[in-house]
Amino acid sequence: MPRQPSAKARMSDVAHAAGVSLVTVSRAINTPDLVAPDTLAAVKAAVDKLGYVPNLTAGSLASNRSRIVAAIVPTISNLVFSETVEALAQRLTQDGYQLLLGQSGYCLDREAALIHAFLGRRVDGLVLTGTNQPTSLRTKLRRAGIPVVQTWDLPGEDGNKAIDMLVGFSNRAAGAAAAAHLLQRGHRTLAFIGADEPRARERLAGFTAAARREVAAELIAPPVQVDAAADSLHRLMARRPDITAVFCNNDLLAAGVLFACQQRGLAVPGSLAVMGFGDLPIARAAHPALSTLRIDRTAIGAQAGRLLLERMAQGGRKSSKPCDIGFEVIQRAST
Amino acid sequence: MPRQPSAKARMSDVAHAAGVSLVTVSRAINTPDLVAPDTLAAVKAAVDKLGYVPNLTAGSLASNRSRIVAAIVPTISNLVFSETVEALAQRLTQDGYQLLLGQSGYCLDREAALIHAFLGRRVDGLVLTGTNQPTSLRTKLRRAGIPVVQTWDLPGEDGNKAIDMLVGFSNRAAGAAAAAHLLQRGHRTLAFIGADEPRARERLAGFTAAARREVAAELIAPPVQVDAAADSLHRLMARRPDITAVFCNNDLLAAGVLFACQQRGLAVPGSLAVMGFGDLPIARAAHPALSTLRIDRTAIGAQAGRLLLERMAQGGRKSSKPCDIGFEVIQRAST
DNA sequence: CTGAAAGCGCTAACAC
DNA sequence: GTGTTAGCGCTTTCAG
Numbered sequence: 001m002p003r004q005p006s007a008k009a010r011m012s013d014v015a016h017a018a019g020v021s022l023v024t025v026s027r028a029i030n031t032p033d034l035v036a037p038d039t040l041a042a043v044k045a046a047v048d049k050l051g052y053v054p055n056l057t058a059g060s061l062a063s064n065r066s067r068i069v070a071a072i073v074p075t076i077s078n079l080v081f082s083e084t085v086e087a088l089a090q091r092l093t094q095d096g097y098q099l100l101l102g103q104s105g106y107c108l109d110r111e112a113a114l115i116h117a118f119l120g121r122r123v124d125g126l127v128l129t130g131t132n133q134p135t136s137l138r139t140k141l142r143r144a145g146i147p148v149v150q151t152w153d154l155p156g157e158d159g160n161k162a163i164d165m166l167v168g169f170s171n172r173a174a175g176a177a178a179a180a181h182l183l184q185r186g187h188r189t190l191a192f193i194g195a196d197e198p199r200a201r202e203r204l205a206g207f208t209a210a211a212r213r214e215v216a217a218e219l220i221a222p223p224v225q226v227d228a229a230a231d232s233l234h235r236l237m238a239r240r241p242d243i244t245a246v247f248c249n250n251d252l253l254a255a256g257v258l259f260a261c262q263q264r265g266l267a268v269p270g271s272l273a274v275m276g277f278g279d280l281p282i283a284r285a286a287h288p289a290l291s292t293l294r295i296d297r298t299a300i301g302a303q304a305g306r307l308l309l310e311r312m313a314q315g316g317r318k319s320s321k322p323c324d325i326g327f328e329v330i331q332r333a334s335t
Numbered sequence: 336m337p338r339q340p341s342a343k344a345r346m347s348d349v350a351h352a353a354g355v356s357l358v359t360v361s362r363a364i365n366t367p368d369l370v371a372p373d374t375l376a377a378v379k380a381a382v383d384k385l386g387y388v389p390n391l392t393a394g395s396l397a398s399n400r401s402r403i404v405a406a407i408v409p410t411i412s413n414l415v416f417s418e419t420v421e422a423l424a425q426r427l428t429q430d431g432y433q434l435l436l437g438q439s440g441y442c443l444d445r446e447a448a449l450i451h452a453f454l455g456r457r458v459d460g461l462v463l464t465g466t467n468q469p470t471s472l473r474t475k476l477r478r479a480g481i482p483v484v485q486t487w488d489l490p491g492e493d494g495n496k497a498i499d500m501l502v503g504f505s506n507r508a509a510g511a512a513a514a515a516h517l518l519q520r521g522h523r524t525l526a527f528i529g530a531d532e533p534r535a536r537e538r539l540a541g542f543t544a545a546a547r548r549e550v551a552a553e554l555i556a557p558p559v560q561v562d563a564a565a566d567s568l569h570r571l572m573a574r575r576p577d578i579t580a581v582f583c584n585n586d587l588l589a590a591g592v593l594f595a596c597q598q599r600g601l602a603v604p605g606s607l608a609v610m611g612f613g614d615l616p617i618a619r620a621a622h623p624a625l626s627t628l629r630i631d632r633t634a635i636g637a638q639a640g641r642l643l644l645e646r647m648a649q650g651g652r653k654s655s656k657p658c659d660i661g662f663e664v665i666q667r668a669s670t
Numbered sequence: 671c672t673g674a675a676a677g678c679g680c681t682a683a684c685a686c
Numbered sequence: 687g688t689g690t691t692a693g694c695g696c697t698t699t700c701a702g
Binding site for chain 1: 694
C-alpha cells in the first residue's frame with residue numbers, strides 16, 4: 001500500500017521518490033544553487049508529493065546550529081517591550097531564525113531559569129533586558145559561547161559591564177533630561193510615579209539628581225497597570241500638595257494620570273504638568289497631548305537582531321562597543 | 336589537561352565523572368525517582384562540577400517530543416493578545432514546555448509560513464488566533480497529528496469548523512450585546528470604530544444586526560494605534576452628525592475617543608456615549624470610566640495551555656467540544 | 671536499580 | 687554535481 005502523505009515522510013523517502021541520494025535532497029533544500037536544475041525539480045516534486053517537512057531538530061543536532069534566538073523581557077504586556085520584541089522577531093524571521101520568548105516578570109530567578117532552559121535548547125543567540133544579571137549568570141553565558149545582547153540600558157550605571165553586546169540608552173540621563181525639561185518649564189516641586197524596578201530607579205536617580213531638590217516618588221510594585229495611576233496621584237498630592245509637575249515612567253501611566261486630573265478637576269498643565277516616558281501612540285492621542293521622552297523601541301529590537309545575525313553569520317570576533325540609541329525630549333501640551 | 340567547564344560537557348562526560356553509565360545520567364535527569372539516592376547525588380555533583388547543560392535538541396530527536404509549543408497571534412503589541420500569550424506561556428512553563436512565538440500581522444500567508452516553520456521544528460502543540468485558516472492549512476495541520484487550539488473565536492461564524500480544539504467566544508454575539516446595551520441606554524443612532532480584520536468584522540456584523548438600523552462604521556487597516564481614534568471619530572461625525580453612541584472595538588481606541596471628545600468639547604456620555612471592548616485596565620482608569628465588553632483574555636491563554644498539555648500528556652483521543660469562555664457587558668460611566 | 675546496544679533524521683566532511 | 691561514510695547527543699528498548 002502506498003505511503004500516505006499523512007505518515008510523516010523522512011528525507012530518505014523523498015530521496016527514494018526522487019531517485020537521488022539523501023544528501024542531494026538535503027542540498028536541494030538548503031543550498032539549491034549547488035544542485036542541477038533537473039535534480040532540483042525532481043526533488044521538489046517529491047517533496048510536494050509526500051508533503052515532506054524537513055525535521056529542523058535533526059538538522060540542528062547534526063549541524064550544531066539551531067537557528068533559534070531566545071529573548072527575555074520582563075513582560076510583553078507592556079507596549080515598550082512588545083514593540084522591541086516585535087522588531088526583533090521581524091528582523092530574525094527575515095533571516096530564517098525563530099524566536100523563543102521568555103518573560104521574567106522582573107524576577108532574576110525566573111530569568112536565570114529561562115536562560116538555563118534556553119541554553120539547553122542550544123539557541124544560537126540571546127537577547128536580555130537590562131544589565132542587572134548576577135555574576136554567576138554572566139559567567140555561565142560567557143562560557144556558553146553564544147552572542148548575547150543586553151538591551152534597554154547602558155553599562156556602568158549599576159556597576160556592571162556588558163556581558164557581550166549592548167543596545168540601549170542611559171536611563172539615568174533620561175531621568176535627568178526629564179527633570180531638566182520640567183525645571184525649564186518653570187516647575188520647582190517635582191514628583192515621580194513609576195514601577196519599582198531597576199531601570200525606573202535609575203531614571204528616578206537621574207531625575208532626583210537633576211531636580212536638585214527632594215522629589216516625591218511613588219514606586220509601584222510591578223506589574224504596573226494604568227489603573228494604579230489615580231491612587232498614586234492621590235497619595236502624592238496628599239503627601240506634597242505643592243507639587244506642580246509629575247514625571248510618569250510610562251506613557252500609559254501618564255494617560256491614567258491625565259484622566260485622574262480630569263476627575264479631580266486639576267488643569268493640565270495649569271495646575272499640574274504631566275510628563276510621560278516612551279512616546280507611545282497614546283502620548284499623541286491624549287488630551288492634552290503628552291510631553292514625553294521618546295525612546296526608539298523598534299530600533300532597539302532591530303539593532304539587537306542585526307548585531308546577533310552579524311555575529312552568528314561570521315562566528316566572528318567580538319566587535320561592538322555598547323550601542324547607545326539615545327532618547328529625545330518631546331514637548332507637547334501637557335507641560 | 337583537565338576538561339574546562341567552558342568546553343561544553345556531554346552526557347557521557349558526566350557519566351564518566353560520576354562513575355556511572357550514560358543511561359543512568361539520563362535517568363537521573365529525567366526520571367530521578369527511578370535512580371538510587373547515592374547515584375543521584377553522584378550524578379548531580381558531576382553535573383555541577385562540569386557545568387553540564389543537557390542538550391534538549393538531541394533529546395527531542397531521540398524521544399520524538401520537542402517540549403515546545405508554538406503560538407501565533409496577529410501581534411503582541413495589542414494588550415488583548417499579549418495577555419493571552421502571557422497566560423499561555425505561564426501555564427506551559429509550569430509543565431516544562433517552552434513557547435515559540437509567531438506574529439502574523441493579520442496576514443494569512445505569514446501565518447502559513449510560520450506554521451510551516453513550526454512544524455519543521457516538530458512542535459508538540461500549536462495555538463492559533465482565529466478560525467479563518469484556509470483549507471490547505473487545516474489539512475496540513477490535521478496530518479501533522481499534533482494538538483491544535485484555535486482561539487478568540489467560535490466555529491461556524493465564518494463557516495469553518497474547528498481544526499481540533501477551540502477556546503473563544505462568539506464575536507457576533509459580543510457585537511450584538513454591545514448594540515443591545517446601547518439601545519437599552521436609549522441610543523438609536525450607533526457607530527462603530529475598529530480594525531479591518533475578521534473578528535472585528537464579525538462583531539460589526541452582530542452589532543449591525545442587533546442595532547436594526549444602519550450603523551456608521553470606520554474600519555481602520557491594522558495595525559490600529561490609539562492615535563487613529565481622533566481621525567476616525569472626526570470622519571464619523573462628519574458623515575453622521577446625529578450619532579449618539581460609538582462602539583470601539585478596543586478599549587485603548589475607546590480611550591483615544593474619550594480624549595478626542597474632550598478636545599472637541601463633546602460631553603461623554605451626554606452628547607456621545609462611548610463603549611469599549613476587552614475591559615483592559617485603561618477602561619477603569621479612564622474618565623469617565625469606560626463601559627465595555629469584558630473578555631477573559633487570561634482564561635483563553637490558560638485554557639488553551641491546559642487543553643494542549645492534557646492532550647500532549649495522554650497522547651489521547653480528541654476530546655473537546657469547543658470551549659466558549661463567553662463575555663460580559665460591563666456598564667460604567669461612559670454610556 | 672543499572673547497563674549495552676540501537677537508533678532518532680539530518681549535515682559534514684570527504685571522495686568521485 | 688552527486689554519493690558515501692560518519693557521526694551530532696541524546697532516549698529507547700531490552701537484558702540483567
